[in-house]
Amino acid sequence: MILRYKNLQLFTAFLLVSLLVSSRLKAQTKAPVYLIKGKVLDEKKQELMYALVNLYHSKDSTLVTATLTNEQGDFSFSKAPEGSYLIEIVSMGYQKKFHGPFVVNPGYQMISIENILMLPETKQLNTVDILAKKPLIERKNGKVILNIASSTIASGNTAMEILSKAPGVTADNEGNFSLRGKTGVNIMIDGKLTYLSTTQLSNLLRTTPGSSIQNIEIISNPTAKYDAAGTGGIININLKKNSSYGTNGNVQLGAGYGTFYKSDIGISLNHRSKKVNIFGNYNYANNKEYEDLFVRRSTKALESATYFDQEAKQNYFKRNNTYKAGLDYYLNDHQIIGFMASGYVNNNKITDHILTRIGAQPGITDSTVLGNNPGKSTFRNQSYNLNYKAVLDTSGQELNVDIDYSRIKNTEQTIYQSEFMNANGIAFKNPLIFRNATPTKINILAAKLDYSYPFSPKLKLETGLKSSYVNTDNDFQSANFQDNSWINDPAKSNRFTYKEYINAAYASLHKTFEGGTNVQVGLRTELTRSEGNSITLQSVLKRNYLDFFPNFAISHSLSKDHDLGFSYSRRIERPGYQSLNPFIYYADLYTLAQGNPTLKPEYANALELTYGYQKKTNFSLAYTKTKDVIATTLLTDTIKKTLLLYEQNLASRSTISFNINRPFVLTNWWSTNNDLTLYYSRFSTPQLMGVPFKNGKTTFILNTTQTFQLHKTWNAELAANYTSSQAYGTYVAKPIYGIDLGISKSFARERANLKFAINDVFNTREIKINSAIPLQDYRLTQKQESRIFRLTFGYSFGSTVIKPARERANSSELEQNRVKTGN
Template sequence: MNKHNFWSILPFLLVSLLTQGQQLPSSSLNPGQLTGMLVDSLTSQPVPFASVALLSESGTLITGQTTSESGQFSFTKLITGSYGLKITYVGYQSRSLSGIRITDSQPLQNLGTIRLKALSRQLNEVRISTRKALIEEKADRLVYNAASDLTNKGGTAVDVLRKAPMLTVDVSGKVQIRGSSSIKVLLNGRPSGLLARNLSEALKMIPANTILAVEVMTSPAARYDAEGAGGVINIITKKQLKGSNGNLDVTAGNYVQSLGGSYGFKREKFGLTFSGNTNAEREKTIAEMTRTSLADGQSTGELYQRSYANNVSRGWFGDLSMEYAFDTLNRVNFSMSSWGGTWPGSSTLYNRFQSINPPLTQEYNQVVDQKNPFGNLEWNLGYTRLFRKPKQELSLLGQYSYTFDNTRYVSNQFNLTNQPLYRETSTNLSRNPQWTWQVDYTHPFSSNGRHVFEVGAKLVRREVSSVYEVYHSQSENVTQLILSNDRSNTFKYSQQVMAGYASVKLTNRKLWTLQLGTRLENTKMYGQFKTTIPPFQVDFQNLIPSVVLSKELTPQQSIKVSYTQRISRPMIWDLNPFINASDPKNLVAGNPKLRPELAHLAELAYSVTTENGTYVNLNLYRRQTANSIEDVRTVDNAGVSTTMRQNVARNERTGLNLNAAGEFGRNLKVNGGGELYYAHFNSPSLGIKNSGWLWQVNLNMAYELPRNYSIQANGMYSTGWILLQGRNSAWYDYSLAVRKEFWDKKGSLILGVNNPFTYPFRQKENTQSDTFRAHTANQYFTRSVKLTFSWQFGQLRNSSEEEVRKITHDDARSK
């Protein structure tokens, strides 16, 4: 579909989106209104996002909606007559009301508080048919309920994040929130050293069918660490319900294979869950680059490279979680998880460099064998103390993790007659032990939870080491390697973050809500080297405010304005001066002079849920960073480029997000969104400015067919992105899947294809500065087919117990 056709049909799509479903008569002659509020029968807490169906006197469905976050619902423009309600929600007994009269003399009916009782009955199968809305809005986040989306079978967390609001995942797996890759991804509210190190690869290890929801926080509350200029993503996996049950998933395909499953049981006081997964994924690319070296605006030489890579990444993870409740108010939880695998980066490369002065031509082939074995082991221990007053809670949390992250490469150069010219080997052995302690306390001032005070503290201690060595050959003897002293060193780095926060939430009777918070963070960083490079020490403080003002206009409409600040601290791979010279014409190194960046973010949001359940959210935002950390490339007269992160730019982004979700009829479910934004970079020190308008759109659909078949499709299109020194061309991704359920919906087979009509996908990149001008053409081979078998077994019961509290790290910059 070309751009002109897309924009011509977009208005009609939006109109149909907002007008689907059975419409109630709307005129001034129908002033009837029916309102109420759902609460838990035991705790008296509101029940948000429950389904409320409005029925006629004969029991025919007229329309329906979900309750707001405060548990309220409202049906308007009703004609006089008799009505009924059918109320359903997962974990609660259904409730029906009838004989509700709307008359001319009494057109307004307020049913007051309606109490729902929690379920405790045994279910015969591992299946709950009631599904939440695909997208929900909470005070400080948007929630994508992945478990309610049929398209999330047989994929990975990368596929799930592509459908979440405000997120972009490009063809290489790079994740961004509104164009910023400075984000923190949590798993069940806790950090992972693996997710911090290589996010795009780590997400491929998490099966999509294990994900319950994805929370996107662009303006996190004060209780969250201030790290991440773009925001925080929290991936929530499915919880163990009472009973014993498990699942098994097997995927086979030409580009991806995986085997995973879980098993757990939960009694009244004790629960245990084990899950594991192993996977392999192929990545195949071809890249061609032409780069001109510049001096005073004049060409000094030209480099041409053509590379081919065909690698298979392998990984695994396992998690063991235990929980014990001493009574209804005291419980402890313990978990142990481990990740591991290897991410190869091997390639073959043709190089040709032609120098103008002096006239010189260098031409050779290169073979690189690069490996990146890694591993992570993590322990979590937590204690939670509840009180008789609802929402009053004290939690103590501790965590220890140990990560090793090694890089090894062997690079061999040959002339065009295949004679060896040069050989180089390198190792970089990194170790990262980390301790974390955290305490949080929540105190409600009112029994309905409208006025809440939160306070807490956190201490993080990291000790990182990196031992790197480079050996290279001499021109007279290629087989003999000697140590390169100027490129070998031992780097030790320590970081300590101490933080304290306090916040208050106040809601009045007119449903205005004000959230005020502040977080004080003290960061100490120290780095030292064994030889040549002088040590460095940094000590700084940040007082981070957060303000959110929201108004619930009606139970279906709300508006919100917010402001906060975010920090991005450089991690060891940003600071480590180790030079990766696996491609000697394109060097990559860390920068020990990097300092944290501080971003300011303001938002204005409006959301509405129509009477037929369609949800629409509009969000206008502006983010600016004065000392933005950006990748900066320089090229010398020999055609060698060095890429290093520097605090050299002001980064500004202003945009508008649109997200929507709805069900049309009983079988079709649709969700999607789009973004239009203006990005601007300015670096006075480098004399570089870059800016432009960009947009992107995504659409996901699922249609249920008879005989337990379903069709699932999703796609996205982006005009690309802008960087400090360049710009990428447009890119897109689409997939189609067919699912067949059997064994009373406990088993399923899913046949999926990705980009079936694209082979390969091509993307261009243009970059430039005062030292170079480059054009790169990339080819990504993403056309794939896969078959997934899923089986759920066991029995369970619904449980209304509180979610287990775990540490939420946001203080480590993602790579």
Template sequence: MSLKLDCRNGLLPVLLFFLSPAVHSYAQDSTKAITNSYLNGVVVENEHQKPLEYATVSIYSLPDSLLIKGTITNRKGEFELADLAGSSYYYKIEYLGFESYSSKPILLKENEKLLLSDPLVLHADTQTITEVEVTGNRDFARIELDKTVYNVSKSPVSDGGTINEVLATIPKLNVTANGGIQLRGSSDVKILIDGKLSGLLGMSPGDVLSNMPAADVDRVEVITSPSAKYDASGSAGIVNIIMKKERVKGFNGNASATIGTVNKHSGRTALSLRTGKLNFSGSYSYQDNWSGRDYELSRLTETETNVEMLKVSADADLGNRSHIGQFGMDYLINDKNTMSCSVTNRNVKQNKNGFYKYSRTLITSSTFPNETSRESAVDIDLTSWVYNASYIRKFDRKGQELSFDAAYTNNNAENYGNYTDETEGNTSDFFNSDREEAIVQLDYKQPVGDAGSIETGYMYRTNEINFDEPIDLSTAFNYKESIHGLYFQLSGEKGNFGYQVGLRSEYSDIETNKAYNDDYLDFFPSVHFSYKLSDNKQVLLTYSKMIYRPDSGMLNPFQNLSDPENQKLGRKDLGAYYTHMPEFTFIYKRDKITYTTNLYYVYTDNIINQFRWVKDDVAIVTSENLGSKHYAGVDFNLETKFNKWWSINSYLSGIYQKFTPSGEAHFSTNDDFGFFGKLTSTMRIPKWFNFQTTLRYDSDMPVAQGSYDQSFQVDFAFGKRIMKGKASISLWIYDVLNNSKYNVNTSGDRFTQRMKYNFENRVANFTFRYYFGKKYNVLKSKTHGSGVQHSEKDI
């Protein structure tokens, strides 16, 4: 099977039409920006006047203090900032363990090469490392025009947990027991890594993120109202995970090992070699985890002559073993052109072993219950290859950039099932799934005026999945999805007013071998406005539209035989649904407190949701277009810094949901109020350790056919740097009180059902991480002289 770029719809010429005015505009304006000035200098330390290698030098424009460019010093402490425009600036010098230096304003003339005659002297910082971390710490949350940015790199969870675990500490997010990620209670959220879909190609986001260490994450962007720049798929918003970037030259790396309760083990190593022109990186991780879960089901079903009670108890063990290796390379052709490529291999083996007990009783009869049992063993073997390539072209004009990204993945999964039933004996099944997915994306950005920019771009995404069962060829299922996207966006600022307006168009074509074929063209507008009422008060008003298309799991008619009393089937007549999301935000900042209030409304028509009914004593679950959903809410977020070492972030959201069924759905309108909240306390105790507590509460929540029961959970995380900053230890405890439950109540045509899920929620993980390489050797020598303890976080 092969994948080809589909240009039948003529979107590539349209893209060129979009780009040609911008390129022409640049050709006209580029002569205005004369960038031929230079700034040179030398940085030394104060005690012995020795040169400081790897000191960071940044230059900022005046009066707006915008970062223009930066560099690092060489072995002689020398630096050069080239290709500067004639203007007013100030520069800043930073080095670990030393006080930063900010210059007075300087004026660079056109074609001037300014050499600072005297060395720039940095003085050793006499504070302890804990004090340095606190005073230089970024706010946990920062609200921008189109997103909220959470700085999680210094969270105690980040040093020893996985990405999923650090996401669980973010106010608007929730991570379910099976690894699913929810935004404001909705699972229809899109996950990006560094703004791209390519990092998660071919895999479930929960499976990938639960195998990736949180120590690699710099920050998390939560986008509740996505702009036109982003792929329009989804219905709840976007979570964009920004990874750390290694910038220090030389050989550096780290290795970690984690041990957890009930047979949980993992290890990882990451290496990088930066030479300047060529930079290499590689990583390998291994995970071997077992977890237990069980559930209890009680279902009352009315028949023409009787009422039947079914009780099911299930005890299951889930094993997950994975090997993930990655290798990447960056080639810096020159200051304005960069090429990157990487390859990732994932090998995942999963085991799902379950024992089920069934008890059927006729309520109006005096007969004894009919009791049976069943054992199942399902093995899944997944192999995945992901290839990425990118190119970035920066122009002389600041902010003007052209980028190209391409990614391709090939996945193969083999599923084996063996079942032992008291009445039917031994049965088995096997099916194989192959998946190929590719993304090509081209983006262009050009500044307009003093504080504005135009962005435009094109995306092509294709996804092909084949399910085959060698024994029964009639169950073969083939799915193909092709998406073309084109966007245009204008943003900028004028005084206290900020704006971002855009329009995206996407052409979708989905087809299967089961007589399903649907293609359509859609338009997705987005609007973002902000206004500063004062220095500490700001309001934002946003709107965006998204689409949710039926995926292969919703359309696949293949049955899962692990539990014959509860079947999940696909349908071939599903249509996409659209979500409209207006939102109003008010921000009020004081010295140590930041208040944020959000008023939002989500409307969805023709929503796809799971629908359950009972046929021949068997519960069948399908995905169907059920009707409309109204979701209105108000968020309150309070970030408080009591002192240098203790801060608290509290979040509370009150919501109203209403599900209105379509004429074909056999359930009544369901609506109710609910709320959920989260409180995260972070303590950075000097000379001791970092400690973080997260409390989360969810009230009863309505769904289309019933409701979820309330739940409460408490998590702890400890972290400490040891060995003079070259190693760290961390302890993370999930659901300390072991009282987080997942109970679902469902009702339908002549049946009511209650399911109680008991996952292995209380889990503890202990991680040891060791850092090595050139930058840590440099730190060690500096520490010996000054006695200051340093941390990688300060680099």
């Protein structure tokens, strides 16, 4: 599919306007400008590449502009007005170097500074090396940053496990994340939304190794530059990038054992030269996992009641392949064009054995159903990205364009085999055998343009456009096994297609005032057009709506030790594609899930007040009001005796939260970071199952991490977390807690690293929920394989000369976040 002609017109017009504005602003500069250029060398008198060069007014040391040296160590400032200047050169591993002051005027129209020599930075006290290490948790520009790369435990966990233990973050049994009590959290990878459904995203995160993560950014109130999706905020996972010049790579091998063995292997290669950057990686994981599920419930109809006691044992066999390859070509020092292809091929098998005891009284079995439900699935994705980036001048004027296309093909099939026994274990009717097959095709096309213009070092405008198109085709096929053959069941089959167009534009203005005050104000608008078509039911639902999403943030430094901030944002959460499909999916004979094509998007208004003390202790107080909350409800059919998982809109959710984070350095070898969140969240709707509904609860979340520097090359880490009982839509989750432990050893001049980790040392993590609806009676316990012993070995090879890594922002990440991956 291609973007509509009007969308192309819109992008072309915006690009022309941006370039005209840039040219007009340049044309209006009537004052004469002069050239400042120079060359920077290292201690061996070789060209020093990509050193940061800052240009200051010598009178008051205010920053005028900045640039980087190129591959030949050269730099230049081509728009310097008449005046007196000072230059500062900064490069990792070298001492800062100043040059000047010097004057540019009609008598000195060009200043040439040749062979500025940089000296290596050495920091030693007697025989003790001073090593710089990022703290585990930082707060910058309204973000909470978790520096996962320095964590020993992270290498033994998946992204899903790390996120579920992040400060203020919780995950339910379906993989839905909440941030300080707020659901509707959007997960981004490398600044790009993934467009996956809840199930698909949780599967992806469960096979993303923690060792591949650089850091995680938690953003409670994102700016207008981000997609408006995510009423609970955004969590951005930044993967590791190879930043070395030359040819280099990394190999990682891992093995684990819990109840079953696990293994993984990954390799990444990178080559950087003056004009070309070529990169690629491949990862393979072969895992066997288990999950135990216990459900106890009852249904009441008139004067009678039926009691169910279910036990399910599920084993998963997963073989996952992920890959990425790309090329960046440097047209010149200021323009880059790049192409990237990525994807995955995931093959899964599942064995599911279910024992269901049924009786008219608690604890008494009148009949039994034995279920054996084998399944298999294949998930394939191919994505392509074309990117162009231009630095239009040395003041920081930039243009960035991304075009993305993704094609996703999923195939799932489950056979349901049920045998019926009486109280004596004798079959009283024929077995029931049927199967469900769900082939799904998804096409995603997205394009975005971002433009930034700094009016001055203290005033910057960011603006841009984005357009996306998604087309899904789900052909749900059900068949019954009769007379030794499969016969299609049209009454249970359904084909559902969905189309969605989103066109967006944004503008954001950043201003720094004298006295330490920073203000950011932005506005994003999104026009959404969608069409859901149940072909089998001959039912079409079209929607067309325009929304505005303002945001505002202000921060002020009261003094050296005190910082104060306030922010506001409005956001949206659209239903996942699969949630709109009205077909019925069977977990077992008595537990069903059904999509809801009438689901509406939810909207949230969020306020947050922050306070920082001595750059270490951070406090925040936040309030969020959400309307038309999308919640998974568990509904009981008293006639069919089934439990239905059904998403619908509740009227509202109100959440107020308080958070405090404080690191401590206890000794020169022991440090700790502690995070406490206390929140109250309440769901309410005027009518649910015929009566008003309210569900509210106060919850606290505690995360503590202890880091030990046992030796120069030995590190250990212990992490503990506890989440008290909390409210989730129409049910209540019981407390969950656990402890993780890890130790690492580096050697071979820090190119090699060996890590051993134990996840959930005491095997305590399990999910327990029960109904918050008075008329319902169900209790569910879900225990996944959580205590796992892992050993990971990593080795880096090749060049270690640092060059800034190439970053790009995929424009279709949000749409892919709503697609199933099967990880």
